[in-house]
Amino acid sequence: MPKEFIKKWLPTPEKIRANKALGFLGDVLHEPNLWHINRHAVSKAFLVGIFCSFIPMPFQMVLAAFVAVWINCNLPLSVALVWISNPVTMPPIFYFNYLVGAYILGTPRMHFNFELSLSWVTEKLYEVGLPLYFGSLVCGIFFAVLSYAVVEYLWRRKIRRDWLHRQEKRAIRNK
Template identity: 30%
Template sequence: MPKLFFQKWLPSSEKIAKLKLMKVFGTRTLNPLLWYVNRHAIAKAIFIGTFWGILPVPFHSLFIVLSILYFEVNLPIGLCMAWLTNPLTVVPILYLGFWFGAQMYHVKMINNEMLLGVLHQMINWLRNFGHGHIDFHLAKILVSGLFVEALLCAVLLYIVTHLVWRWMVIKKWKSRHKKG
């Protein structure tokens, strides 16, 4: 059953509470609801972790923990979803986010000239220690697209979690009744 799998796999509340990030929140991380394993707690934690994990915000783990403390869902699963954005996935995530943004604003995808222009602006901005012009038109497209991507992926994984969990429970139930 999925519940048994998660209970074996997840670390203890004491182990997580000892992490530097968790010490900021004190004893609130020892709340039993943050360690409860059921279909709803896991699915909501996956939604929260996926949403904040895809968005390009600094310290997204902090936002995940704050959301999980507010909604009182499974803390370790939510934090694991923060690893969605890593060096291997960041390029596809950014590309898909820009694609969604381009569709929303009815603009063409970025081409080589536009990419070189943005790179040139960034180099000049760095050379002048933060002074200079940067065209934030592309940033607006990217951030809007990433928000839509984060929301769509979070909803999709939330639904998939519910469906897979239910399928596994039904499968286990049927196999028990065939034996008995």
């Protein structure tokens, strides 16, 4: 993963530090490791962002930000990756999580019609909640670790290719 591609899409640390709405974070935003774009910071950001995107909860971005600060990975990237589960993709992702959870727990899959009402949510949450959250945890861990490994692999592959390319250029020049 080239740094230039990632830098193009992420806000600069200065821009985020200048944001008055984030002033309550104080010196946390001045930690340089939260802004580094290197293999370790980006891989861990994918791990955090992908995992948080699979957990059905409000304020996923806040969770991703806290975890990113805690494990010292790229903060803007981990928060941005949470948007994998946006209002369009949430229903299929969470339904898939529910199916995985129901399969692993051995509970029968429920066929239900969704109603946007508090009574429906309180009645069905007990029946749907355990398979949904268990499946979300399993899928979140699986896809987070997979994305971490893929980013690590692609980043190392790019470094190796660049290194070999430089060696070839050096060999041509030295002839």
